[in-house]
Amino acid sequence: MHRSLAILILLLACDSRVTPLRPELNVFCVLRTDGSHPFVLVGRSVGFDSAYDRFDDWNGLADASVLVTRGRDSTRFRYVPETTGYYVADSLVARAGDAYLLIVNSPDGDEARGKTTVPHGFAIESAGIDTVAGTSNPSDSLAEVAMAWSPSDGAARYQSVATFLYARPGVDTASEWHGFETDTLSGRIWASLRKYQHGDTLPLCLVRLSICALDPNYADYLTMQRENGNCNTLMHIDGGVGVFGSISVAETTIYPTQPVSLATLGRSVRPTR
Numbered sequence: 001m002h003r004s005l006a007i008l009i010l011l012l013a014c015d016s017r018v019t020p021l022r023p024e025l026n027v028f029c030v031l032r033t034d035g036s037h038p039f040v041l042v043g044r045s046v047g048f049d050s051a052y053d054r055f056d057d058w059n060g061l062a063d064a065s066v067l068v069t070r071g072r073d074s075t076r077f078r079y080v081p082e083t084t085g086y087y088v089a090d091s092l093v094a095r096a097g098d099a100y101l102l103i104v105n106s107p108d109g110d111e112a113r114g115k116t117t118v119p120h121g122f123a124i125e126s127a128g129i130d131t132v133a134g135t136s137n138p139s140d141s142l143a144e145v146a147m148a149w150s151p152s153d154g155a156a157r158y159q160s161v162a163t164f165l166y167a168r169p170g171v172d173t174a175s176e177w178h179g180f181e182t183d184t185l186s187g188r189i190w191a192s193l194r195k196y197q198h199g200d201t202l203p204l205c206l207v208r209l210s211i212c213a214l215d216p217n218y219a220d221y222l223t224m225q226r227e228n229g230n231c232n233t234l235m236h237i238d239g240g241v242g243v244f245g246s247i248s249v250a251e252t253t254i255y256p257t258q259p260v261s262l263a264t265l266g267r268s269v270r271p272t273r
Contacts, residue, residue, distance in 0.1 A: 023059070025112040025240035027104050029068075030218055031094035033118060034210070034249040038092050040066050040077050042085040042104055045241055060085025065105040070098055094246060096121040097154070102244040114237045114244030119213035122152035124252045127209050145254070147209060148186040152248055155213035156220070157181045162189045163208040181214070181222060207254040218245025 023044035031038055043060045066077035066087045077087035094100070095118065102114045127147040145162045152158075160179035177191040214222070217236045221243040224235075235241050 025064075025104055025106060025110050025242075026059070027102065027112055027114065027237065027240055027242040027244065029102055029114075029242075029244050031068075031092075031100060031116065031118060031246040032249060033094050033096050033121075033247070034251065035093065038068070038077075038089055038094065040068075040087040040102070040104070041242075042066060042087060061106060063107050065103075067103045068092060069101045069103070070095075094118055096152075096248045100244075100246070104240070110239065112237055112240030112242075114217070114242075116215050116217050116244050116246040117154055118246040119155040119215055119248040120153040121248060122150045122155075122211075122213060122250050124149045124209065124211055124250050127252050127254050129207055129254050143191045145189040145191070145207065145209065146186075147188075147211065149211045149250060151185060152213035152250075154215060155248070156216040157183050157214045157222075158185075158187070159212045159214060160187050160189055161210045161212065162191065163210075164191060165206050165208065181219070209252050209254055211250045213248040213250075215246045217243055218247065221245060 026041075026043040026045045028041040029038065041060070042064045045059070060083065062079055062081075062083075062085065064079075064085070064087070068075050068077065068089070075089045075092040077089045080086045080088055097118060097120045099115065099117045102112075102116075104112045125148050127145070130144050130146075143164070145160075147160060149158070159181050161176060162179070163174055163176045165174045175191070177189050179187050179189045220236065235243065237244065
């Protein structure tokens with residue numbers, strides 16, 4: 001029995017048709033309309049359970065060719081030395097409603113491609129903040145940010161982000177809170193604000209609110225991370241694994257003692273001092 005098994009293993013080892021697992025190209029890129037500098041992570045999958053959501057396991061490539069095209073325009077990304085497959089481009093600014101193609105080539109001839117159409121522009125229609133004393137800890141205040149927005153064509157889901165900015169002489173800090181993904185056109189964020197860190201109930205300078213309209217690629221990617229779904233049906237990458245998605249961003253600033261000031265669509269709102 002053992003002799004037959006040994007012979008079978010030897011035959012398989014000598015068979016040229018039996019090849020070891022070849023890691024796939026692994027890419028991560030999410031374009032945004034808020035002026036954030038785009039980047040692409042390029043690597044190789046490290047096994048059958050590819051490290052598409054664990055960047056600490058990222059098996060980066062330093063010699064790939066990375067190109068993003070929009071119609072006849074193209075932007076080539078450059079590798080950042082001494083990183084694990086990190087590529088950047090300073091000239092690319094994602095535009096709402098535009099379609100983009102990502103092409104990644106490795107030196108040994110492998111190619112991965114992805115397509116995304118950035119969700120169309122939209123606006124925050126209302127936003128406000130209210131606070132109550134903490135019920136479980138008297139040293140806390142609970143801030144509730146409520147918001148509503150218009151629809152974005154091409155968006156699969158939405159996600160909200162509230163950044164609380166504090167300003168005092170010699171002090172300039174911020175805390176960021178994320179809302180749940182939703183397919184509705186309204187949402188709320190609850191944030192616990194510690195009084196002992198700042199000296200009184202709510203020493204807010206302002207709150208920056210961002211609503212992110214997620215394209216189907218990135219929305220599916222987040223679902224896969226959260227629910228451990230089947231990556232083959234959610235990746236949307238040809239010739240590899242990972243994600244090439246996009247986000248359209250609408251922003252506004254909330255002043256706790258003033259009416260809401262709506263931002264110009266597609267532009268970041270900076271704190272005023």
